[in-house]
Amino acid sequence: MNVAVLVKQTPDTAELPKVTVAEAQSGELQATMVINPWDEFAVEEAIDLSDRFGCETVAISMGREGETDALKHALAMGVDAAVHVDERVIDGGDEWATAEALAATLKMVDTGDQVELVLAGKMSVDGNSSVIYAGVACMLGWDLLVNVTRIVDIVDGKLIAEQAFEGGQETVEVPLPVVISVAKEINEPRYPSFMGIRKASRVTIPTLGSDDLEIRPSSTTRWTDLDKPEPEDVQVRIFDGASVEEKVTQLADALMAEKVI
Amino acid sequence: MASSTDLLYSEEHNLVRKMAYDFTRNEVMPIIAEHDRNHTFPFELLPKMAQLGFLGICLPACYGGAGMDFLSLGIVSEALEYGDSSVRETVAVHLALHALPIFQWGTDEQKETFLPGLACGDHIACFGLTEPGAGSDVAGIQTRAVCEGGDYILTGEKMWITLADVADRFLVFAKTQLDQGARGISAFILERGWQGLTTGTLEGKMGVRASNTGWINMQDVRVPAGHRLGEEGEGFKIAMSCLDNARFGVAAGSVGIIRACIDESVKYALQRKSFGKPIAEHQLVQQMIAQMQQDLDIGELLVWKAGTLKNQGVRNTRETSMAKWFCTEAARRAADNAVQVHGAYGYSDEYNVERHLRNTKSAVIYEGTSQIHTLMQAAYTLGMREDRPLRCPMPAYDPDTWQ
Numbered sequence: 001m002n003v004a005v006l007v008k009q010t011p012d013t014a015e016l017p018k019v020t021v022a023e024a025q026s027g028e029l030q031a032t033m034v035i036n037p038w039d040e041f042a043v044e045e046a047i048d049l050s051d052r053f054g055c056e057t058v059a060i061s062m063g064r065e066g067e068t069d070a071l072k073h074a075l076a077m078g079v080d081a082a083v084h085v086d087e088r089v090i091d092g093g094d095e096w097a098t099a100e101a102l103a104a105t106l107k108m109v110d111t112g113d114q115v116e117l118v119l120a121g122k123m124s125v126d127g128n129s130s131v132i133y134a135g136v137a138c139m140l141g142w143d144l145l146v147n148v149t150r151i152v153d154i155v156d157g158k159l160i161a162e163q164a165f166e167g168g169q170e171t172v173e174v175p176l177p178v179v180i181s182v183a184k185e186i187n188e189p190r191y192p193s194f195m196g197i198r199k200a201s202r203v204t205i206p207t208l209g210s211d212d213l214e215i216r217p218s219s220t221t222r223w224t225d226l227d228k229p230e231p232e233d234v235q236v237r238i239f240d241g242a243s244v245e246e247k248v249t250q251l252a253d254a255l256m257a258e259k260v261i
Numbered sequence: 262m263a264s265s266t267d268l269l270y271s272e273e274h275n276l277v278r279k280m281a282y283d284f285t286r287n288e289v290m291p292i293i294a295e296h297d298r299n300h301t302f303p304f305e306l307l308p309k310m311a312q313l314g315f316l317g318i319c320l321p322a323c324y325g326g327a328g329m330d331f332l333s334l335g336i337v338s339e340a341l342e343y344g345d346s347s348v349r350e351t352v353a354v355h356l357a358l359h360a361l362p363i364f365q366w367g368t369d370e371q372k373e374t375f376l377p378g379l380a381c382g383d384h385i386a387c388f389g390l391t392e393p394g395a396g397s398d399v400a401g402i403q404t405r406a407v408c409e410g411g412d413y414i415l416t417g418e419k420m421w422i423t424l425a426d427v428a429d430r431f432l433v434f435a436k437t438q439l440d441q442g443a444r445g446i447s448a449f450i451l452e453r454g455w456q457g458l459t460t461g462t463l464e465g466k467m468g469v470r471a472s473n474t475g476w477i478n479m480q481d482v483r484v485p486a487g488h489r490l491g492e493e494g495e496g497f498k499i500a501m502s503c504l505d506n507a508r509f510g511v512a513a514g515s516v517g518i519i520r521a522c523i524d525e526s527v528k529y530a531l532q533r534k535s536f537g538k539p540i541a542e543h544q545l546v547q548q549m550i551a552q553m554q555q556d557l558d559i560g561e562l563l564v565w566k567a568g569t570l571k572n573q574g575v576r577n578t579r580e581t582s583m584a585k586w587f588c589t590e591a592a593r594r595a596a597d598n599a600v601q602v603h604g605a606y607g608y609s610d611e612y613n614v615e616r617h618l619r620n621t622k623s624a625v626i627y628e629g630t631s632q633i634h635t636l637m638q639a640a641y642t643l644g645m646r647e648d649r650p651l652r653c654p655m656p657a658y659d660p661d662t663w664q
Contacts, residue, residue, distance in 0.1 A: 076276050192280045194314045194327040201273035
């Protein structure tokens with residue numbers, strides 16, 4: 001059993017507010033691009049599974065030509081291989097088209113053994129759709145687990161995992177192959193090592209294009225408008241008072257008046 | 262906008278940059294303001310930095326180092342000081358002022374004995390040159406080393422020593438020939454626990470409060486001859502070459518401070534409103550931010566130039582001095598402007614900029630005051646100063662043998 005991890009290259013969270021509507025529409029972002037922070041948990045889990053079960057790991061990302069920073073980061077963290085998918089294969093398509101291209105890629109990647117587990121972060125900090133991995137599972141006809149907080153074991157062709165839901169947690173068992181989205185509680189992503197960085201910087205990452213993937217992506221949704229909300233006008237109030245108790249009383253009254261508490 | 266990081270640095274460097282900045286944002290920034298407030302040393306960061314290889318980043322792998330180049334050292338220094346000067350200082354003192362001098366001047370036996378423990382952080386090291394009565398005037402140090410039965414007996418006191426009360430290895434300088442001025446100074450590696458060696462912490466610092474600064478007292482400390490670094494009388498040259506290493510880190514770290522000041526000032530200026538509009542739209546605020554950006558762009562280039570020369574094994578005393586002089590003054594200017602942009606809030610420790618301002622005041626003093634660097638640059642330009650070849654130059658970076 002080998003493991004694939006889906007990663008996306010997103011604007012650095014600190015720079016996300018600076019991304020303009022025009023940049024988002026054109027895809028020509030000025031922001032520093034990094035690995036989607038949610039995907040780092042998936043990468044970490046893939047590396048951990050590699051240590052636990054001796055499986056090979058491959059990171060897959062779709063993006064613009066040459067946009068491989070997220071994949072390099074995953075390699076520097078410790079995944080064994082990486083594959084880049086040129087986003088032109090979906091011709092501006094939507095999440096469904098993206099899932100179709102990634103599913104086709106998963107069928108193609110050769111890691112020496114069959115990929116039977118696909119990991120992904122639960123969402124991306126830019127698109128925020130949380131549907132790509134679901135689409136991939138659907139395209140592949142595999143089971144799907146979401147919001148997984150722990151992979152307990154993989155034994156006899158079955159995976160046992162804990163997943164969180166609103167107000168609780170459950171332990172489930174599914175047959176392989178399976179697609180899993182991971183929650184941030186699952187692990188603490190490691191920092192890339194200097195050795196990993198050296199290795200990653202020397203790797204040439206293969207890119208798959210239209211000639212490599214036999215897909216006919218169909219897009220059912222397209223942007224008709226894109227808007228960026230104005231920042232909220234935040235009011236600051238500083239409470240005067242002779243004592244902490246007096247200030248806290250005023251603060252509590254104000255919070256109740258605003259129906260915050 | 263083309264970033265100098267894209268133009269000047271390799272993909273490997275940019276991966277190091279992301280890792281080091283992630284470390285600073287995740288591990289340093291959440292805790293450092295409280296340490297600064299309490300004047301406490303962030304001991305919890307040492308094992309984390311050691312595990313990532315920061316403490317031996319530009320030492321060859323055969324000595325337990327990470328085998329990265331000097332530009333990578335600059336990048337990590339920049340990222341750490343983006344969080345706080347104290348954390349960058351730890352790497353600078355431990356690595357640039359202790360481990361690298363052993364790498365440069367040590368015998369094969371000394372390198373094999375001392376460097377692995379330093380690279381992995383089993384030992385934390387410092388550098389003792391300054392004394393209560395001698396700072397810039399290095400030849401005026403009073404610490405004495407008397408040869409006795411094949412050993413040296415050291416007596417004296419060192420002052421303003423970063424990590425004095427944290428380190429367990431000390432590179433100290435002492436006079437072996439009292440009448441020889443700078444030529445009578447020798448360098449010695451001391452170990453905590455040796456009889457007669459005591460250390461203490463200095464209180465009441467204006468800045469770098471999350472760093473440990475203290476004194477080293479030596480009362481007839483017996484030092485084996487095998488712990489003398491370099492030849493007898495070579496201490497002044499060793500000390501000056503140490504400063505070539507450390508000043509590079511100071512310069513790079515100052516670039517980190519400027520970047521932090523820009524990030525914080527831009528964020529604040531776009532949010533804070535006065536006279537019905539964000540203060541970022543006021544031209545005098547724009548002037549301060551433009552000045553910071555100009556300083557950042559220049560500082561990055563100077564650090565890159567010095568780091569590139571180091572990688573090539575080219576003597577870089579002038580270039581490193583220029584980078585240190587410019588970048589520390591620019592960082593002080595940037596922090597001052599950042600406080601001004603933040604107004605009254607900037608004067609409070611609710612924001613980071615006042616801490617950067619206090620920290621930058623020390624940076625224009627240590628590792629050669631701005632006045633010393635001014636005189637050095639004038640002397641180079643006027644033809645009054647020339648760097649002679651060293652007996653042991655710092656080796657050029659060689660990825661094939663260092664990794």
